[in-house]
Amino acid sequence: MASLQNTTKPSGLNQDQHEALVGWLMAMPVIVLLLTFLIVPFFMAFGMSFTNQRLISGNPTEFVGLRNFQDLLTVQLLTLDPLVDETSGELLRDEAGNPTYPKLRDYTRDEETYPQYFRLQEWFSFQRNNSITYVLASDVVFMIALFNTFFFVVVIAPVQGGLALLLAMMLNQKLPGINVFRTIYFMPVVVSMVVVALLWRFIYDGSNGVLNTLLATLTFGGFKPVDWLANPQTAMPALMAMSVWQAVGFHMVIWLAGLQTIPTLLYEAANVEGADWWQKFRFVTWPGLRNTAVFVLIIITMQAFGLFTQVDIMTRGGPVDTTQSVVYQMVQRGYGKYDISGGSTISVVLFFIVLAISLLQRYLTREKN
Amino acid sequence: MTAKKLLIVVLVTAMLAVFGGAVSAQEELSLWYHGAGNEVERTILMGIIEDFNASQSDYVVSLEEFPQASYNESIVAAALAGELPDIIDVDGPVMPGWAWAEYMQPLALSESALGDFLPGAIGVWNDEVYSVGLWDAAVAVFARKSVLEANSIRIPTLEEPWSWEEFDAALVTLQGTGEYEYALDLGTAWTGEWYPYAFSPLLQSACGDMIDRETYLSAEGVLNGEDSVAFGDWWQSLFDRELAPGTSQDGADRDTGFIDGKYALSWNGNWAALPALEAYGEDMLFLPAPDFGCGSTIGAASWQFGVSADSENPEGANAFIEFAIQDEYLAEFSNGIGLIPATAAAAAMTENYAEGGPLAVFFALSSEQGFLRPPTPGYAVMALEFEKALADIANGADVQTALDAAVDAIDADIEANGGYGFGE
Numbered sequence A: 001m002a003s004l005q006n007t008t009k010p011s012g013l014n015q016d017q018h019e020a021l022v023g024w025l026m027a028m029p030v031i032v033l034l035l036t037f038l039i040v041p042f043f044m045a046f047g048m049s050f051t052n053q054r055l056i057s058g059n060p061t062e063f064v065g066l067r068n069f070q071d072l073l074t075v076q077l078l079t080l081d082p083l084v085d086e087t088s089g090e091l092l093r094d095e096a097g098n099p100t101y102p103k104l105r106d107y108t109r110d111e112e113t114y115p116q117y118f119r120l121q122e123w124f125s126f127q128r129n130n131s132i133t134y135v136l137a138s139d140v141v142f143m144i145a146l147f148n149t150f151f152f153v154v155v156i157a158p159v160q161g162g163l164a165l166l167l168a169m170m171l172n173q174k175l176p177g178i179n180v181f182r183t184i185y186f187m188p189v190v191v192s193m194v195v196v197a198l199l200w201r202f203i204y205d206g207s208n209g210v211l212n213t214l215l216a217t218l219t220f221g222g223f224k225p226v227d228w229l230a231n232p233q234t235a236m237p238a239l240m241a242m243s244v245w246q247a248v249g250f251h252m253v254i255w256l257a258g259l260q261t262i263p264t265l266l267y268e269a270a271n272v273e274g275a276d277w278w279q280k281f282r283f284v285t286w287p288g289l290r291n292t293a294v295f296v297l298i299i300i301t302m303q304a305f306g307l308f309t310q311v312d313i314m315t316r317g318g319p320v321d322t323t324q325s326v327v328y329q330m331v332q333r334g335y336g337k338y339d340i341s342g343g344s345t346i347s348v349v350l351f352f353i354v355l356a357i358s359l360l361q362r363y364l365t366r367e368k369n
Numbered sequence B: 001m002t003a004k005k006l007l008i009v010v011l012v013t014a015m016l017a018v019f020g021g022a023v024s025a026q027e028e029l030s031l032w033y034h035g036a037g038n039e040v041e042r043t044i045l046m047g048i049i050e051d052f053n054a055s056q057s058d059y060v061v062s063l064e065e066f067p068q069a070s071y072n073e074s075i076v077a078a079a080l081a082g083e084l085p086d087i088i089d090v091d092g093p094v095m096p097g098w099a100w101a102e103y104m105q106p107l108a109l110s111e112s113a114l115g116d117f118l119p120g121a122i123g124v125w126n127d128e129v130y131s132v133g134l135w136d137a138a139v140a141v142f143a144r145k146s147v148l149e150a151n152s153i154r155i156p157t158l159e160e161p162w163s164w165e166e167f168d169a170a171l172v173t174l175q176g177t178g179e180y181e182y183a184l185d186l187g188t189a190w191t192g193e194w195y196p197y198a199f200s201p202l203l204q205s206a207c208g209d210m211i212d213r214e215t216y217l218s219a220e221g222v223l224n225g226e227d228s229v230a231f232g233d234w235w236q237s238l239f240d241r242e243l244a245p246g247t248s249q250d251g252a253d254r255d256t257g258f259i260d261g262k263y264a265l266s267w268n269g270n271w272a273a274l275p276a277l278e279a280y281g282e283d284m285l286f287l288p289a290p291d292f293g294c295g296s297t298i299g300a301a302s303w304q305f306g307v308s309a310d311s312e313n314p315e316g317a318n319a320f321i322e323f324a325i326q327d328e329y330l331a332e333f334s335n336g337i338g339l340i341p342a343t344a345a346a347a348a349m350t351e352n353y354a355e356g357g358p359l360a361v362f363f364a365l366s367s368e369q370g371f372l373r374p375p376t377p378g379y380a381v382m383a384l385e386f387e388k389a390l391a392d393i394a395n396g397a398d399v400q401t402a403l404d405a406a407v408d409a410i411d412a413d414i415e416a417n418g419g420y421g422f423g424e
Helices: A002-008 A015-048 A067-073 A140-171 A178-190 A193-204 A210-218 A235-260 A264-273 A277-288 A290-305 A309-315 A326-336 A340-364 B003-023 B039-055 B068-081 B092-100 B145-150 B164-176 B194-205 B226-240 B251-256 B270-283 B314-324 B327-337 B344-348 B360-369 B379-394 B399-416
Strands: A075-080 A121-128 A131-137 B027-033 B059-065 B087-091 B122-125 B128-132 B139-144 B182-185 B263-269 B284-287 B298-300 B303-308 B370-372
Touching (some): A015 A340, A121 A140, A131 A140, A140 A290, A140 A326, A193 A210, A193 A309, A235 A277, A235 A309, A264 A277, B027 B039, B027 B068, B068 B092, B092 B122, B092 B128, B139 B194, B139 B360, B145 B284, B164 B182, B164 B226, B164 B263, B194 B298, B327 B344, B344 B360, B379 B399
Parallel strands (some): B182 B263, B298 B370
Antiparallel strands (some): A075 A131, A121 A131, B139 B263, B139 B284
16 A cells, blocks of 8 residues: 555645646646657758758769759749831731741750859739740749739638538527538548549539539539639539538538527517618628637638649649649659659748738737726 | 367467478569459469479478559559569569669570560660560550441551651541541549550650650650650640640540541550450551651550668579569450560460560561650659640640750759769
8 A cells, every 4th residue: 555655646746836846747648749750840840941862862862952942933034025027127917917926945944154043934924015025934834833822821710611601500590400411511521532532623624524513503504614623714613613512511510519608688688679681791790700700710721731632633734734732742842753852842831821811810810098 | 178278289289380490491482563453463473483492402482462553652662662573574664773772683594595585675774685475465446447437547567567747647637537526545544554555656656755765864856856846835735726635534535445446546545455355356456656757666564573781692583583573374364454575475475465466466566666764763754744745735735845944853863863873
């Protein structure tokens, strides 16, 4: 019995220290997991982005400074004046009467004369007062991927959040069988994104997809079939629609939880005051959902920046880069092209972008007292 | 059985296992193979291993199988951990990368061993043989005699393949009949390695290439040169004129479209030949690749065996490989999974590739037209860039811009890797 008592009260530790020790021990498994799978890999990626680390290589790994970031992020402007006839001094015009310009290729593929433009590619261009300005980037695919990802986030965050709120408010009623509807809307969340993406590929199929067939039936055959994922105009919207459908149920449940924390007393009071539907939403519901809204917004933004599975399975970044995403490029480089340092560099850039955006969101949604 | 008896049985078994292993002086050789899930492949390979183990008393080979999709990753992970098996199985175009990274060591087979092997079945890097395959694969234009004759299209031969104009005219004619959704099925649904394997030989036939094969240091002026641009223009026109289904082709259409009569011609491999023969019988033709000006070529090199650099028993590993490349096993694999046996003698022993056999034409294609994808560690990046460029061009990207972008990426990669051992 004496020994048993000794084990329950370790010598040399007072009550507080003992509790702290137990606390750390209990937290240990999670801390170890977080360290090994999140924190250490992040610092490794950070370190590797300054080297030329490869997945498979016969060369030793070397420190290369900021070269990876330079290769990824360099942007240059190049303004070209129209070609002028040397004798008459007049602009040389093509058949349609438009001014003609020197070939961009002569500038970007000539290392000796124009080392500053060497291996840059046209990202986009614009015309002003007869001269044409090219925005050149060293890694156009990454720039497009970055732009696409931002576009995806800007559309997805409000649409998915708003739709989820609408569904939540519709389902936050005491009606018979309402749980069936909650389950139905939540169902896609349970299914793996890989499976959803494969299924939606059939829905979007250009020749005999469900969507085309449905639209053709609804318009009595008037609708001309669209190859949704192969058409540069429709590929990204198609991915967005499918992504919203898949994840909206998850955010709906969070909104629903938020809605149920609002005391019914407030609605009763509002009814007594004679508030209409909109006023109740504006002055009771929305203020009560404040914290939920911040949470939902941040979560959707984070998830949208991680856009990968849909792209990998449905479009592989095509057609003509219209669905490239930052994370897809990260994986493509690291594992497809064995360029671990290049992939790490993208992950570091993405980390700072997401960090900046969440800090901004925190600032904008702070409590203003 | 009482608990005590059970304990004794367990102990005895354990002792047998421990000492039984130690008593024999045989060296264990591990072999990793990419074909997990394929019952036929496994049976044949196990047969070879059992024969080898029984034929001598120095070595025992044990097999470990991986699904093809994760095989390469497994090798890379094992190499990083220093746990490579003795004998590895490697895809032809990947081999130079693994040899360069010192995952593999050159083979030490007897001189006569590879004498009459198809060139595509032998993997060479830095003038040394690193791997050898029991088989190769070949691609052909699948066609129907009756269809070609009805449209007065000449049936090409190995000696006189279609010219570029002839091929293009044939496509236009076939599309003009209105009987087919598309005249030509290129297999654009098969993303990944199919693009460089099936389409880069067409580019070579048009006098372009993925890399300057003199130096292997740059693609400038080759992949974006005049010849390649001309090929790119024609490639784009195939889709603009709706002669071939685009990159969104349905996978199921690719598998059965030719047999269902949706496509008049199909650019496909020997693995798809038997179902087509079953469907069309005597009417079925396997035609050589068209000649776009610089000869008619098809891709070569499939999965091959090599010895890992970490192997403690390279003699044993080489002995196994030399044992496995006997004609009878080549023939057995060919009969089992339909691939082209790597020697003429083995071909003669098979049902399909013997002279007069239904697929004999593929053996001729493989030996006459086989052309290796660039044997350099940089191929991994080239393959991805080539696929992206062709897919972008098919979807309407500017040809010169798409090819320039591919060249820049390939050249930057070669530079970042110090030339991959070339030009030193």
